């Protein structure tokens with residue numbers, strides 16, 4: 001296997017301001033609790049905070065743009081007032097991305113890869129922010145209903161390259177684009193493991209790669225004692241250290257302190273050289 005290590009990946013800490021996210025839903029709905037959590041993640045080692053106002057787990061209730069904006073914008077503004085950490089907005093809606101960037105976000109993390117609104121690529125270009133294009137099979141409500149691929153790695157790779165071309169055709173600068181294979185978004189455990197194993201191939205595409213394996217269900221498929229998402233720290237760390245060795249630019253995690261420590265040890269051993 002050819003590893004492409006060059007640096008310790010940045011840690012992106014997750015702050016979900018939602019009642020129903022799969023691992024931290026409901027915990028940070030109050031603005032003060034969300035701000036305290038965000039600042040704790042910065043102190044713990046997060047270089048980027050990913051703020052989400054709508055859960056994408058299968059069966060989650062869709063949220064109107066106005067409600068999503070009301071959840072995320074005050075938090076982004078409050079974080080901006082307290083810290084210069086990079087802020088990412090996790091949304092599929094151009095109106096939410098626009099409001100978040102106006103409040104201080106510099107990265108639009110779109111799990112729909114700018115597919116779910118016809119003007120999304122143009123809005124991304126107009127905002128001039130960085131954009132994460134993530135692979136998802138279909139849409140959140142049905143993505144986990146018997147997902148099938150002939151060749152999951154080739155199909156995810158082709159999808160991401162096509163979405164990058166669409167974004168660039170709309171005016172998004174190439175250097176603003178990140179790619180993410182979308183662990184858990186329309187994938188069986190076997191698909192997720194194949195995509196993880198193929199990370200060097202995704203890194204070789206020449207875009208920064210973001211990897212989000214934190215507390216995801218494929219870990220429970222490998223460990224019968226990990227039914228509770230909070231019991232998946234060991235598996236999350238293993239996946240993210242492996243991703244670091246493959247040369248990803250950032251890892252999206254809930255357990256920021258533990259991940260930052262693991263990456264520091266890995267880097268000190270020489271993993272990033």
Ligand code: HH2
Nearest residue numbers: 016021022055056057132134180183212
């Ligand atoms: N995973 C989740 C949400 N957003 N964005 C990117 N780029 N990559 C991911 O792997 C990713 C993501 C799912 O995790 P979480 O935010 O904890 O849950 P929910 O979607 O239920 O809010």
